[in-house]
Structures are given as C-alpha cells and as structure tokens.
Amino acid sequence: MKARGRIIAFFLIVIALIGIMAPTSLPIAKDIRLGLDLQGGFEVLYEVKPLEGGEQKITQDVLADTTDALMSRINVLGVSEPVIQIEGEDRIRVQLAGVEDQASARELLSTEANLTFRNAEDEVMLDGSDLKQGGATGTFDQNGAPVVTLELNDPGKFAEITSEISQLPPPSNVLVIWLDFEEGVDSYAEEVTKPDPKFVSAPRVSQRINSQSVEISGAFSVEETQNLAGILNAGALPVSLVEKYSTSVGAQFGAQALDQTVFAAGVGIALVLLFMLIYYRLPGLVAVVTLSVYVYLILLVFEWIGGVLTLPGIAAIMLGVGMAVDANIITYERIREELRVGRSVKESFKAGAASSFSAILDANVTTLIAAIVLFVFGTSSVKGFATLLIISILVSFLTAVWGSRLLLGLWVNSGVLDGKFGLLGLRKSLVHKPEENLEILDLSTRFDRFDFARNRNKFFIASIALIVAGMVVIGIFRLNLGIDFSSGTRVEITSESALTKEEVQNFLTESGFETDDVVISGDASNIGVARYTDDFSQEEINELKTVAAEEFGAEPNVSTVSPTVGLELAKNAIKALAFAAIGIIIYVAFRFEWRMGVASIVALLHDAFFIVAIFSLLRLEVDITFIAAVLTIVGYSINDTIVTFDRIRENMKRMKKIDTVEQLENIVNTSLRQTLGRSVNTVLTVIFVVIALLIFGAPSITNFSIALLIGLIAGTYSSIFIAAQLWLVLKKRELGKKGPIDIEKKEAQSKWGSDEPVV
Numbered sequence: 001m002k003a004r005g006r007i008i009a010f011f012l013i014v015i016a017l018i019g020i021m022a023p024t025s026l027p028i029a030k031d032i033r034l035g036l037d038l039q040g041g042f043e044v045l046y047e048v049k050p051l052e053g054g055e056q057k058i059t060q061d062v063l064a065d066t067t068d069a070l071m072s073r074i075n076v077l078g079v080s081e082p083v084i085q086i087e088g089e090d091r092i093r094v095q096l097a098g099v100e101d102q103a104s105a106r107e108l109l110s111t112e113a114n115l116t117f118r119n120a121e122d123e124v125m126l127d128g129s130d131l132k133q134g135g136a137t138g139t140f141d142q143n144g145a146p147v148v149t150l151e152l153n154d155p156g157k158f159a160e161i162t163s164e165i166s167q168l169p170p171p172s173n174v175l176v177i178w179l180d181f182e183e184g185v186d187s188y189a190e191e192v193t194k195p196d197p198k199f200v201s202a203p204r205v206s207q208r209i210n211s212q213s214v215e216i217s218g219a220f221s222v223e224e225t226q227n228l229a230g231i232l233n234a235g236a237l238p239v240s241l242v243e244k245y246s247t248s249v250g251a252q253f254g255a256q257a258l259d260q261t262v263f264a265a266g267v268g269i270a271l272v273l274l275f276m277l278i279y280y281r282l283p284g285l286v287a288v289v290t291l292s293v294y295v296y297l298i299l300l301v302f303e304w305i306g307g308v309l310t311l312p313g314i315a316a317i318m319l320g321v322g323m324a325v326d327a328n329i330i331t332y333e334r335i336r337e338e339l340r341v342g343r344s345v346k347e348s349f350k351a352g353a354a355s356s357f358s359a360i361l362d363a364n365v366t367t368l369i370a371a372i373v374l375f376v377f378g379t380s381s382v383k384g385f386a387t388l389l390i391i392s393i394l395v396s397f398l399t400a401v402w403g404s405r406l407l408l409g410l411w412v413n414s415g416v417l418d419g420k421f422g423l424l425g426l427r428k429s430l431v432h433k434p435e436e437n438l439e440i441l442d443l444s445t446r447f448d449r450f451d452f453a454r455n456r457n458k459f460f461i462a463s464i465a466l467i468v469a470g471m472v473v474i475g476i477f478r479l480n481l482g483i484d485f486s487s488g489t490r491v492e493i494t495s496e497s498a499l500t501k502e503e504v505q506n507f508l509t510e511s512g513f514e515t516d517d518v519v520i521s522g523d524a525s526n527i528g529v530a531r532y533t534d535d536f537s538q539e540e541i542n543e544l545k546t547v548a549a550e551e552f553g554a555e556p557n558v559s560t561v562s563p564t565v566g567l568e569l570a571k572n573a574i575k576a577l578a579f580a581a582i583g584i585i586i587y588v589a590f591r592f593e594w595r596m597g598v599a600s601i602v603a604l605l606h607d608a609f610f611i612v613a614i615f616s617l618l619r620l621e622v623d624i625t626f627i628a629a630v631l632t633i634v635g636y637s638i639n640d641t642i643v644t645f646d647r648i649r650e651n652m653k654r655m656k657k658i659d660t661v662e663q664l665e666n667i668v669n670t671s672l673r674q675t676l677g678r679s680v681n682t683v684l685t686v687i688f689v690v691i692a693l694l695i696f697g698a699p700s701i702t703n704f705s706i707a708l709l710i711g712l713i714a715g716t717y718s719s720i721f722i723a724a725q726l727w728l729v730l731k732k733r734e735l736g737k738k739g740p741i742d743i744e745k746k747e748a749q750s751k752w753g754s755d756e757p758v759v
Contacts, residue, residue, distance in 0.1 A: 006414040010407060014289055021296045028296075032303050034097060035310035035384065037700060038258040041097035042106065042248035045565065046241040048090045058090045058239065066239055067092060073108050073230065083308065091244070097308075101223075102248050102555075103542040108227055110241050110538065116181050117161075120172045120188055125161045130154065138225035141215065146225040148216040155212050163208035176202045177216055243538065247559035248545075250494070257698035261314050268318050268692030269295070272325055272685045279681065280332050281425040282417070286407045287328040287400075294324050294392075294399040301391050311701050312385035312625055316632075318693065320392025322686035323367065323639070327400035329685075330363075330643065331356040333678045336426050340443055342434035345424075349412040353405050359646040360401060362591055363639040368393050369583040370634045374627075377576040382628045389632070440674070441654060447673040453665035456725035463606060463722060470613030477616045482531075482623035483559060485573075487566035489532040492557040493548055497526060504528035511547045513540075522699050535560040573627045577608065577634075584638055588645075595730040596645045600638055602726055603718035607637045610714045611707050618706075625704045633711025636686070640679055640719040647671040648724065658741040661732050668728050672720055683716050 036043055048058050048066060063086045074082045074096065083095040099105045117126035135151030152158050165173050176188050177200040191197035201216055273291060276284035298317055302309065335352030343351065371393060375386035411417055421428050432438050483490045491513075493504060504518050508530055517531040536544070541558050548556045561569075581601050589597035608630050615622055648671040658664060690712065693705040735741060 003414040003416060006410045007416065010410040013407065013410075017289065017293060021292065025296060025299070028299050028303050032299060033306065033308045034254075034258065035308045035313070036095060036097050036247070036249045036254065037311045037698075038254050038261075038309065039098050040249050040254040041095070041099045042102045042246065043093070043095045044106065044109070044243055045087070045245035046092045046094070046110070047244045048092060049240045049242055060086070062239060063090075063092060066241075070094060070109060075230075092241075095308075103538075103545065104223070104227060106246075106538055108230075110243070111180055114180050116178045118176045118178055118181065118188065119165060120168075120174050120176065122176075122181075122186070122188055125165075125175065126158070130157065135213075136229040138222070138229040146222045148225050148229050150214050150216065152212060152214060155210055158214065159208055159210040162205050165205040166207050170204070173205050174202045175205050243535075243560070244562040244565045245560065246541075247557070248541075248555075249557045250555040257311060257700060260696060260698045261311055261693075261701065264692045264696035265314055265318050267696055268689035269321055271688040271692065272321055275681075275685055275688065276325065276328070279425055280328075282411060282423045283328070283332045283335075283404075283408055283425065286404050286411075287325065287332075289407060290328070290399040290403040291321060291324055293403060294321070294395055297395045297399065298388070298391055301395065302388065307387055308384055309388075310384045311698055312382065312628055312704065313388045316385045316388035316392060318689045320389065320396055322636075322682070322689055323364070323393060324396035324400045325685045326363070326639065326682045327360045327396060328404055329678050329681050330359055331401075331404065332425075333681075336424070337440050337443060337674070339421065339424065339426055340431055341438045341440060342432045342436060345412055345417045345419075349409065355650070357401070359643045360397070362588075362646060363642045364393050364397050366584050366587060366638040366642055367636070369587060370580045370632070370638070373576050373580040373583065377572045377579075378624075378628065382624055385625075385628050439654070441651060441670055443674075445673040445677065447676050450673070451669060452672050452720065453668045453725065453728055456721075456728065459721035459725055463718075467606075467609060470609060470616075473613050474616045477619065479612065479616050479622050480619050482621040482626075483561045483566070484624040485566050485570045485622065486533075487561045487563040488534060489536045489561075490559045491530045491532075491544065491548075493528040493530070493552055494522075494554050494556065495526045495528075495552045498524055499526055499528045501528070504530065507548075507551055511544065513544055521702070527699055535562050569624060573624070576627060577630065580634055581605070584634070588638075588642070592645055592649060595727050595734075596723075598730065599723045599726040600641050600645075603641055603715075603723035604634050604637055606718045606722055607633055607711055607714040611710050614710050615703075615707070620703050620706060623703070625701070626707055629704045629707035629711065632708060633715055636712060637715030637718060640682070640715055641723045643678065644671060644675050644719050644724050645727070647675050648727070658735065661735065664728055664731055664735065668724050672724055676720065679716055679719065683712055686712055 048063060050058065067084045067086060070084055070092070071082070074084075074094075083093075085093045087093055094109060096105060115128050115131070116124050118124055130153055132151035132153055137149050139147060139149055141147045162175070165175055167173075174188075178186070178198075179200055181199075186198060188199065188202070191199055192202065269291075273288045276287045276291075278284070280287065295317065298320065307313075331353060334356040335348050338348030338351045339345065368390065371386050371389040375383055375390065378386050417423055421431055432443075491508075493499070499520055501518050501520055504520070505514075505516070508515060508518070513530075513532070515530050515532055519529045521527045521529060536558070541560070544558065545555045548554075581604060584604070585597040585601045587597075588600050611630055611633065612622075614620075615626070648667060651667050651671050652658070655663070655667070658667075687709065690705050690709045693701060694709065697705060
C-alpha cells in the first residue's frame with residue numbers, strides 16, 4: 001500500500017507540474033522582453049560632454065538629468081520599455097527595441113534641442129528661455145499644412161523684434177529658426193543657398209507681429225511636427241552627446257532570427273531529452289520532467305526580474321540545459337556504480353546521491369565564477385547572456401539535485417525498482433553479487449584498456465606541437481578582429497535571394513560606400529557583411545540604410561564602434577579572462593589543493609588558445625560574443641576537470657598511504673576510467689544543443705556556436721589528457737621530495753570533514 005502511494009504521489013506531482021506549466025508557459029514567454037536582435041531596434045552608447053563653450057562638470061546629477069531628458073523624448077516616440085543606463089562617469093547607453101523609424105529616433109535623441117531665432121546676420125533674437133515650458137504643439141495652418149506653434153512668455157518682446165526685422169530690405173528681413181545652431185560653423189548666408197538647409201525655416205517678416213504664439217512652418221510631415229513639438233517640450237539637453245558605439249537591427253531580421261533560434265532551441269532540447277530517455281530509462285524520464293521544470297523556471301524568473309532576452313540569452317538557456325543534464329548524469333552514473341558492486345537499489349540511490357553532491361557543487365560554483373565575471377565585464381547582450389547563465393546554474397542546481405532526487409526517490413523507496421536493473425538503464429550482466437565484497441575501485445569499465453597515466457608524455461608532446469602550430473597560424477593569419485575590438489563600421493545586408501561578393505561590392509561602390517572587405521554568409525548566401533575602418537556618422541548610416549532598403553527590400557543592420565570603445569572592450573575581455581582564471585584557481589586550490597588549481601588553469605588556457613587559433617585559421621570574426629563563448633567554455637572545461645579531480649580526491653581517500661608513483665598512476669587511471677563515461681555523455685548532450693544552434697540557429701550566433709563546439713572538444717581533451725596528467729606530474733614531485741603521502745593524517749587535519757581538500 002505504501003509502495004503504491006509513492007508511485008501515485010509521483011504521478012500526482014508530475015500532473016500538477018504539467019497543470020501549472022501548460023497554461024502559463026506561453027503567457028510567460030510572451031511577457032518576456034525581447035532584445036534588439038530579436039525584434040529589431042537600435043542601441044547607442046553616448047559619451048556625455050559639456051555643451052560647447054559651457055563650463056559645467058559632468059557629474060552623476062548631470063547624467064541623471066540627461067537620462068530624464070532622453071526619457072521624455074523617448075516617450076514622444078511611444079517606445080515601450082526603453083532601456084537607459086548610466087555607465088561609468090560620462091556615458092549613457094540607450095536601447096530602443098521595436099522602433100520602426102530608427103533614423104528619426106536617433107535624431108530625436110541626439111539633437112540638443114537648443115532652439116534659437118536669429119536674423120540674417122546670425123544674431124540671436126530669441127531662444128528657448130523665451131518660450132513657455134510645454135507650449136509647443138503640432139497642428140495645421142489655414143491651408144492644412146502641418147506646422148508647430150509655440151507659446152511665448154513675452155509677446156511684447158516678439159513684437160519689437162518683428163518690427164525691427166520688418167524694416168530691413170529683402171532678403172535681410174527674415175527671422176531664421178535654428179535647432180542646435182553651431183557657432184562658427186553654421187551660417188544663414190551659406191545654408192540658404194543649399195537645397196536642404198540646416199535651419200528649420202526662415203519666414204520673411206513684413207510687419208510688426210504682436211501675438212501670444214509663433215508658428216514654425218516648413219516641409220514637415222505630421223510625424224515630424226509631432227516629434228519637433230515633443231522634443232521642444234522635453235527641453236534642451238543640458239549636455240552634448242557624442243556617439244561612441246551603435247548597432248541597429250531591422251525588424252524583419254530580428255523576427256527571422258527569433259524564429260530560427262527558438263526552433264534550434266526546441267530541436268536541441270528535444271535531442272537531449274530523447275538521449276536521456278533512451279540511455280537512462282526511468283531516471284531519464286525523471287530528468288525529462290525536471291529539465292522541463294528547469295526551462296519553465298528560467299523563463300519565469302527572467303520575466304520576474306524584467307530581463308531582456310537576446311540571441312545569446314537563448315543560447316545560455318540551451319547551454320544551461322547541458323549543465324542540468326550533467327548534474328543528472330553524474331548522479332545516475334554514481335548510482336549505477338553502487339548497484340554494480342551488489343548494493344540494493346535503496347542503498348545505491350542513497351550512496352550515489354551523497355557521493356555525487358560534492359562534484360556537482362564544485363562544478364557549478366566554478367562555472368558560476370566564470371558567469372559572474374562575464375556579467376561584471378560584459379556589455380549589452382553579453383551581460384544578458386551572463387544573467388541567464390547565472391540563473392541557469394542556480395535553477396539547474398535546484399531542479400537537478402533536489403527535484404530529480406525527490407522524484408526518483410519516490411520510485412526507489414516504493415520498492416518497485418528492486419532487482420529491475422533494466423529500468424535504471426543497467427544491464428544485469430554488469431551487476432556483481434554482494435558476497436563478492438567488491439569496491440567501486442574494483443569495477444571494470446569499457447575504458448580499462450587505456451593507460452592514460454603512462455602515456456602522459458605523448459599527450460604533452462601532442463599538445464605542445466599543436467600549440468606551436470597554433471602560434472604559427474596566429475602569427476601568419478592574425479585574428480580577424482570584429483569592429484567590437486578593431487573599431488569601425490559593420491554593415492550586414494540581407495536579401496531574399498542569394499548574393500555574390502561582387503554584387504554587394506558594386507552596390508556599395510555605386511552608393512559611395514566602397515570597401516573590399518565583404519563576406520557572404522547565411523545558409524542561402526543571402527547575407528553580405530561589409531566592414532569599414534571608419535565609424536560612420538548618423539547621416540551616413542541613414543543614407544546607407546535608405547539606398548540598401550531600396551535595392552534589397554530591407555534595411556541593413558549597421559554597427560559602429562569608436563576606437564576608444566574598441567580598445568576598452570579589448571581590455572575588458574582580457575580582464576574578464578584573467579579574473580575568471582584567478583577566481584577559479586583560488587576556489588579549486590581552497591576546495592581541493594593548489595596543484596589541482598594550477599592544472600585546471602593550464603587546461604583552461606590550453607582550451608582558450610585552441611579556440612583562438614582555429615578562429616584565426618578559419619578567418620572567423622572575433623567579436624564580443626566570442627568572449628562570451630570562451631568564458632562559457634572556461635566554465636564547461638572547469639566543470640569537466642572538477643568532476644575528474646573530485647573522483648581522484650575520493651579514490652585517494654580510499655587509500656591509507658601512497659608510497660609509489662605507480663599508486664598515483666593507478667589512481668589517475670582508475671579515476672579517468674570511472675568518469676570518462678560521464679564526460680562522454682555530458683559532452684554529447686551539449687554537442688546536440690550546439691549542433692542544433694549551428695544548423696538551425698540565426699546566422700548572427702554561428703561563430704558563437706562554432707567557438708562552443710571547438711571549446712567542448714578541446715575541454716574534454718584537456719580534462720583527461722592535460723589537467724589530470726599535469727596534476728600527476730606535480731604530485732609525483734611532492735612524493736619525491738616529501739616521501740610517502742599519509743592520507744589518513746591529512747584527513748584528520750581536515751576542516752571540512754569528508755569534503756576537505758587533500759594537500
């Protein structure tokens with residue numbers, strides 16, 4: 001009866017979870033804010049400077065006032081949930097997703113809105129202080145043409161000015177209306193001869209005007225009069241804004257990227273769940289349930305905190321699935337080992353869950369360190385990626401450790417699984433009888449024929465040779481630095497049909513944007529990427545977008561980075577890698593021992609170098625998301641290495657004393673053989689996800705996915721053939737200097753009990 005009750009409880013919990021998730025998943029997903037790369041829009045980073053001739057200092061109060069003024073202008077556009085952030089001492093980042101007319105929006109933001117009325121000699125007659133606050137209105141004149149009317153503070157002053165100007169002979173009897181007149185640069189005499197002058201309008205004054213309001217007319221559209229009225233009501237900016245970085249994504253491209261990446265996510269996660277079901281059977285079914293809960297909780301928490309979902313963010317969720325799967329795999333493999341030595345299902349479940357906890361904890365903490373560093377030093381979508389990765393790690397620990405054990409424990413404690421090894425994905429022929437009194441160290445594995453430790457020098461030589469080859473490749477080809485690091489402008493042209501390099505180059509040359517740096521990409525070769533060493537001005541970007549939209553049917557995505565920001569991003573990337581390495585080595589040294597910490601970092605540098613070398617060889621673009629990929633691999637690689645070191649530590653504890661190098665080699669070989677199955681399974685599940693991203697995901701994350709794939713392979717290799725072997729070399733020297741290693745004595749000195757590092 002009690003057994004049946006536990007099984008019923010399992011199904012009731014699953015049904016309840018389905019009942020909660022099924023009706024709420026879609027509304028939660030719809031409420032999550034999408035980033036620029038998923039719905040179109042633009043992002044711009046401004047450097048805040050004093051107004052020309054101004055003496056004010058750029059303080060936090062000035063920055064706050066500026067963000068308020070920018071928000072007032074954004075409200076005129078009707079943009080929902082804009083993001084405006086103060087960065088550092090003199091910068092403001094603005095993100096506007098879903099904006100259709102990006103050119104008008106950028107102009108609206110950056111104009112200082114200093115309105116002046118000047119005579120033909122450019123002398124100021126009236127300025128913004130002469131206007132009533134909030135008194136600008138978009139309306140129509142008597143002929144039905146769109147105009148802007150302004151309320152005046154002192155009609156008498158305006159009457160005197162118009163009287164004075166009306167007495168001047170034509171063509172000097174004009175009252176020129178300027179927006180952001182630049183002293184020493186702008187001139188009415190020069191601008192009046194141009195077909196598209198910079199001043200707003202220049203009405204002729206033939207008589208004294210004594211009126212409470214003044215009308216600004218011109219070749220305006222209704223939308224332009226509304227924007228002008230809104231910007232005047234918001235007030236002039238207290239500072240000057242200089243663009244240091246900008247990126248824009250067309251709405252069509254964003255929607256397509258969202259569809260592609262969501263589909264890729266579905267395929268990748270489905271493959272992972274199918275693998276778990278086939279390989280682990282009932283525990284795999286439990287993993288399917290908890291992984292579904294994991295994805296649901298990720299979206300729920302992200303929606304609660306008001307996060308902005310980007311393409312790298314979706315990739316972070318998918319990679320988090322790999323982390324959650326890894327925790328399940330570690331636990332299930334440990335349970336299988338306990339079953340194989342002849343313990344009962346209940347005993348195996350209890351022992352396996354306990355022994356796997358420290359490995360899961362350490363692996364998650366070290367990955368969390370990399371994610372936190374990425375969050376601190378990342379910007380924009382990279383910071384969003386890091387946020388989701390941090391949430392993923394925390395939630396996966398909750399679902400994979402607590403949730404999986406709760407659900408599987410109901411089946412185990414019901415007694416239904418007793419003797420039914422097939423339901424646990426284990427062949428009965430591999431299970432030994434209890435009377436054999438075997439230990440886990442005595443179990444055979446499919447990797448017993450491999451002598452990893454004895455062949456360590458071959459692995460070292462192979463890696464050194466590959467590193468030298470990689471250095472030669474980097475020396476010859478250099479890195480194909482994206483504009484994030486090299487500065488300049490990147491233009492991504494999309495077309496409904498296939499493009500050729502010559503076609504794109506000819507179009508750009510004819511349009512006045514000549515460049516030889518053009519690359520064709522996309523599954524259908526319908527994306528042309530052009531790069532320029534100069535960062536385009538706002539006017540150049542608008543012009544390029546207009547002509548490209550006419551030619552190809554869609555606005556191109558344009559990103560610009562100033563040399564200053566490019567240098568800063570490069571420095572931050574190096575800092576991120578350095579701090580991640582330092583944080584990991586400190587944790588590993590404290591939790592295990594310093595030799596394992598050193599070996600882990602050498603393995604991480606090994607992995608990172610190979611990613612860089614292959615990107616150099618294949619001429620793939622290195623941008624800011626590349627750094628996110630490298631740091632993600634740092635997390636995965638250390639994850640794999642920690643699991644191996646955790647088993648080495650555990651196997652050492654089973655020995656009272658280590659007297660010979662052969663004993664150390666045996667510990668390394670045994671530990672690697674025991675954990676290799678888990679490593680292969682974990683990497684397979686993550687590779688499923690990455691390949692799905694490569695095949696079905698948006699082209700904008702292709703390089704990100706390639707970096708992950710290279711890193712996963714390199715990380716698995718380094719954990720087995722570099723980190724563990726390097727630790728063996730360092731430990732061998734300790735044995736030679738200090739003599740036999742007394743494990744029991746070191747355990748007695750431990751502060752952390754059974755989890756204390758062996759030093």
